[in-house]
Each structure stands twice: as C-alpha cells, then as structure tokens.
Amino acid sequence: MRISFYGAARTVTGSSFMIEDSEKDFGKFLVDAGMFQGAMERRNYRPLPYDASSVEAVIITHAHLDHVGLLPKLVREGFCGTIISTQATKEISWYMLQDSAKVQEEEVKSEGKRRKRRGLEPVKPLYTIEDVEDCFDLDWEIKKYGEEFQLGGFSVKFRNSGHVLGSACVEIDGIDGIASLAISSDLGEPRRLIIRDPEFPEAEAVVIESTYGDRNHRTPEESIEELKNVLWDTYERGGNVIIPSFALERTQEVLYALHLLYRRGEFPDFQVFLDSPLAIDITEIFLKHPELYDEEARKEFQKGNPFSVPGMRMTRSVEDSKEINEIEEHALIIAGSGMCNGGRVKHHLKHNLWREECSVVFVGYQAKGTLGRQIVDGAKFVRIYGEKVAVRARIHTINGFSAHAGKDFLLRWVMESGARKAFVVHGEFETSQKFAAELRKQGIEAIIPDWRQKVNF
Ligand SMILES: [Zn+2]
Structure with missing residues (x-):
C-alpha cells in the first residue's frame, strides 16, 4: 500500500491522503x-499534484472544510468518480460547500x-456554486459505521470518530478484523455533549491527528460551568457576549449547553441570537438525526428542541443581523466564522x-494567521474591515x-x-513533534510526514 500526504502534513488544515496499491496504476x-x-x-x-480524472473515489470523513472544502476544485479539474461518506456528512457538506463557494465568490x-x-x-x-452542484450530481455512496465496502482492491470500513455529527475514521484493508491502516481523521473525546463516543479500530499502522497533541481539555461539564460564570459576569457588567463559533457541532454544543443551563434555572436573561444562516441550516440537520446522539442528548430531544432557549432568534437576513x-446589553450573539477570518462575527466584534x-x-x-488567533494571543488592537x-x-x-x-x-x-x-x-509542527515523542x-515508530511525501508500507 502507498499513502501520499497531500495535506494535513505539518499543518492543521488541508487534510487529504491518497491511498493506492503500489503494484497497480489504477484504483x-x-x-x-x-x-x-x-x-x-x-x-x-x-x-x-495528481491527475484528478485518474482518481477512482474520494472518501469524505466529515463535513469540515479542511476535509471536504477542495472537493469542488477536484471535480472542476476532472474528477468524475464516486464520493463516499455517511448520510449526515453528505447533508452537511451541501451547506458547508455552498457557503464556502459564496465566500470565495465574494472575496474575488x-x-x-x-x-x-x-x-x-x-x-x-x-x-x-455551480462547481458545488456538480459534486452532488456525481455518484455519492452513503455508508454506515461498520459497513464494509470494496475500493481499489482494498476493503474499507467507517467507524465513528466522535468528532462531529456523521464523522468517521477509516479502516483500510482489514484481514481478520485487523486493518493494515486506520486513518483517524479528526477525533473527538468521549462524553461529548451531543454525539456518541468514538470507537477504536484495530490496525497495524495509523494516521493520527495531533491538533491538541500537547495538552488536555477540561470536560464539557466544567466548560458549561465556565460559560455560566462568563455569562453572569457579563450580565452584571451590562455588556454583550460574542461567541465566534464554527457552524458545525460547536454551535450546536454551545446551544445545547445554554439549553441545559436554562433548564437548570441558571441562565441569565440574555437574548440569544444565532446569527449564521449556515449554523441555522446545520442545526436543522442535527434535529433530523437523533440516532447519532448519545443517550442523554436523545432524552433531551424527546422533551423538545435541545438546541434552543426561549426567545432565541435565528437571524438569516442581513437586515436582521x-x-x-x-x-448594547444582554445580547448573546453566536456567529461565524469560528476563527473570525470572515463572516458576520467580524461586524459584531467591531461593535463590541x-x-x-x-x-x-x-x-x-484558532489557527495561525487568523483574527481569532491574534485576539487570543493578546493583541491590544486588531484591524477589522480596515479599521x-x-x-x-x-x-x-x-x-x-x-x-x-486532547493529548491523553x-x-x-x-x-x-x-x-x-x-x-x-x-497539527502545528511543534505540537506534532511533542506528540510523536510521547x-x-x-x-511506537512515529513519523511526521512532509507535505506531499509518499510512503510505501
Ligand atoms: Zn474536523
């Protein structure tokens, strides 16, 4: 088997790996x-770095743009094979890619x-947007977690990666239940607020993400507590709260956390705005897939919409935004983009x-080079729309x-x-190095591949 690291090598973005049988020039x-x-x-x-028309299939592990965002470019450059993903990933990708095309057309x-x-x-x-539509005109095969399928002479299987709704790890070439290679894609921690816990593959070799390969996170429950304290504190100071949020998963987790606080009688009287058409669309997809929730979230769902608090407004139009x-006070605004490098959140930051x-x-x-990273790193002044x-x-x-x-x-x-x-x-290179040392x-033989490196094994 040969793997080529066409992205996510020494960086947290652009994930893309090519898998082929090194003995064959097809498949x-x-x-x-x-x-x-x-x-x-x-x-x-x-x-x-390859002829797009020679690629037989593209597996999409989940609908984040750093995993699916170049699919329309691939199609534009001649890819006409099969796209393979879970059902939720396909549904969410439709909105993520349309939004991405819109952003790019506006930037241009x-x-x-x-x-x-x-x-x-x-x-x-x-x-x-036409290129995005072309992706959805291609043959798009839906696979469930655990369902085995054949690709390029290999047997392939998805497992739940517990990262976002519909996300999957990929096991390749399983013999007696042990894969030659398992690709983690992005992994989530167990005990997340909404989706089910990640599964563990068995494999001879793995491709492992290392975004947080050097630190651990607090638990969601501790985070709800932290959020509660920030909310009450800001409420008493008479200000607004801005939450720059990724439209997929993070937004729904934050909404779910607000919902839990409300149900516990611990939510200050903020008016909540979900100011992102993309996040509104994706939240609707979440409501369609309770089968992907863990037990607790399913119970909340049975009682009503778990991604909402009374009085919450979903602002789709620019005028409403x-x-x-x-x-000036007591508004809690959730808006994208999550790293503040675009989207409506920039306007809210300018005002608050x-x-x-x-x-x-x-x-x-917050990736290097983004407005969010500058703010997190303690900038005293930032530039927003030239100001x-x-x-x-x-x-x-x-x-x-x-x-x-996290690391553990x-x-x-x-x-x-x-x-x-x-x-x-x-992962950022220094983080990957620390994780490889662990x-x-x-x-374990740990290798940090270079961008575009090819490895036979
Ligand atoms: Zn991701």
Missing part, C-alpha cells in the same frame, strides 16, 4: 479533499476591484470588542467544547489500536 482513492486555511490559504490555488469580487484599480488581471474564484448592532463591559468567548481552535479596533472586552477561551480530542485520548486511541507505527499529521516513549 487509487483519496481520503478527504480538504481546504487549506489561515496562513496556508494560497496552497489551495496550486495545481493538484472585492479583490477584483482592488486589482482593477491597479490595472491587474482579474482573479477567478477557486470554485463557484444588522439590527443586533443596536443592542472595544467595550470593556463585553466578553468574547472562544470555543474552538483599528481596540481589544478591551474580556477574552475567554473555553476549550472543553473543542471537537478535537489521542494517545489512548493509538495504543488501543495495537498499531506499531503511527504517521502523525494534522508515542515513541510507548515504543
């Missing part, structure tokens, strides 16, 4: 076609104006970041809502797989 397939984000964005525009429009002024050639978007800007009575609560990973904005609001990071597992669970996942070899990916202490 190769990709696990993920992820987009590079933050400082690595320019890589998305490079030509693909504003960039185009700048270039025109300088007399430069216009730029083209990476892909358009702008109206929120007039509210300079006010010391307000709070900003980060609930997810210098002082950071005076209280900045909080609550990491127990993270969709990624990542280590446990590798150990329980029984693998003797681990390719450490999907694996070596356990007698």
Whole structure:
C-alpha cells in the first residue's frame, strides 16, 4: 500500500491522503479533499499534484472544510468518480460547500476591484456554486459505521470518530478484523455533549491527528460551568457576549449547553441570537438525526428542541443581523466564522470588542494567521474591515467544547489500536513533534510526514 500526504502534513488544515496499491496504476482513492486555511490559504490555488480524472473515489470523513472544502476544485479539474461518506456528512457538506463557494465568490469580487484599480488581471474564484452542484450530481455512496465496502482492491470500513455529527475514521484493508491502516481523521473525546463516543479500530499502522497533541481539555461539564460564570459576569457588567463559533457541532454544543443551563434555572436573561444562516441550516440537520446522539442528548430531544432557549432568534437576513448592532446589553450573539477570518462575527466584534463591559468567548481552535488567533494571543488592537479596533472586552477561551480530542485520548486511541507505527499529521509542527515523542516513549515508530511525501508500507 502507498499513502501520499497531500495535506494535513505539518499543518492543521488541508487534510487529504491518497491511498493506492503500489503494484497497480489504477484504483487509487483519496481520503478527504480538504481546504487549506489561515496562513496556508494560497496552497489551495496550486495545481493538484495528481491527475484528478485518474482518481477512482474520494472518501469524505466529515463535513469540515479542511476535509471536504477542495472537493469542488477536484471535480472542476476532472474528477468524475464516486464520493463516499455517511448520510449526515453528505447533508452537511451541501451547506458547508455552498457557503464556502459564496465566500470565495465574494472575496474575488472585492479583490477584483482592488486589482482593477491597479490595472491587474482579474482573479477567478477557486470554485463557484455551480462547481458545488456538480459534486452532488456525481455518484455519492452513503455508508454506515461498520459497513464494509470494496475500493481499489482494498476493503474499507467507517467507524465513528466522535468528532462531529456523521464523522468517521477509516479502516483500510482489514484481514481478520485487523486493518493494515486506520486513518483517524479528526477525533473527538468521549462524553461529548451531543454525539456518541468514538470507537477504536484495530490496525497495524495509523494516521493520527495531533491538533491538541500537547495538552488536555477540561470536560464539557466544567466548560458549561465556565460559560455560566462568563455569562453572569457579563450580565452584571451590562455588556454583550460574542461567541465566534464554527457552524458545525460547536454551535450546536454551545446551544445545547445554554439549553441545559436554562433548564437548570441558571441562565441569565440574555437574548440569544444565532446569527449564521449556515449554523441555522446545520442545526436543522442535527434535529433530523437523533440516532447519532448519545443517550442523554436523545432524552433531551424527546422533551423538545435541545438546541434552543426561549426567545432565541435565528437571524438569516442581513437586515436582521444588522439590527443586533443596536443592542448594547444582554445580547448573546453566536456567529461565524469560528476563527473570525470572515463572516458576520467580524461586524459584531467591531461593535463590541472595544467595550470593556463585553466578553468574547472562544470555543474552538484558532489557527495561525487568523483574527481569532491574534485576539487570543493578546493583541491590544486588531484591524477589522480596515479599521483599528481596540481589544478591551474580556477574552475567554473555553476549550472543553473543542471537537478535537486532547493529548491523553489521542494517545489512548493509538495504543488501543495495537498499531506499531503511527504517521502523525494534522497539527502545528511543534505540537506534532511533542506528540510523536510521547508515542515513541510507548515504543511506537512515529513519523511526521512532509507535505506531499509518499510512503510505501
Ligand atoms: Zn474536523
């Protein structure tokens, strides 16, 4: 078997691995076609390092853009094979990719104006909504966790990775129940608020993510407590709370946490705004798939919508979103993007970041090169839409809502797989190095592959 690391090598974004039988020149397939984000964005525009039309299939492990975001580019460049994912991943990908295309078309429009002024050639978007629609016109096969299927001469199986709704790890080439290779994709911790716990594969070698390979998180219950304290504190100061949130999973976990606080009588009287059309659409998909929840979340679901508190407003239109800007106190605004590098949250930050009575609560990973990372790293001033904005609001990071597992669970996942070899990916290089050192202490051969490296084994 040969694996080529076309993304997520020494970076947390752009996940994409090609799997092929090194003896054959047909039957190769990709696990993920992820987009590079933050400082690595320019890589998305490079030509693909392979002929897209020669790829037989693309497995999508979950609907985050750093795993599915380059699928339309692949299709645009000639991929016409099969796409394989779980049902929830397909449904969520539809909204994630449409939103991504929209963002890119808008960016190109504003960039185009700048270039025109300088007399430069216009730029083209990476892909358009039509390219996204083309992805969904292709043969898209739905697989369940544990269902075995054949691909490129290998047998392949999904297992629940406990990361986001519908997310999967991939086991490849199983003989007697032990896979040659298991690809973790992104792993979540057990005891998450909504979805079921991750499963453990058995494998000779693993590709393991290392986003948080050097630290552990608090539990969701501790995080709900932290969130409660921030809410009451900001409520008493008479400010607003901004939660930059990823539309998939994090938003629903935050809403679920607010719902639990409300039911316990511990929720201050904030008016909640879910100010993200994408997050609204995805929350609706969550409501369609209670079979993917753990027992506790299913019980809440049976009593009513677990992603809501009384009086909550879902603001789809730009006008409704702008109206929120007039509210000076007791608004709790959940808006994307999660790393503040785009989306409506930038407007809310512009209106609230300079006010010391307000709070900003980060609930997810902030990649290098993003506005979110600057704020988390303690910048005194940031630039938002060309304006210098002082950071005076209280900045909080609550990491127990993270969709990624912490160090101890990542280590446990590798150990329980029984693998003797681990390719450490999907982490900032220093973090991957620390995690690889932990694996070596356990007698595992840990390799941090280079971008575009190919390994036969
Ligand atoms: Zn992910």
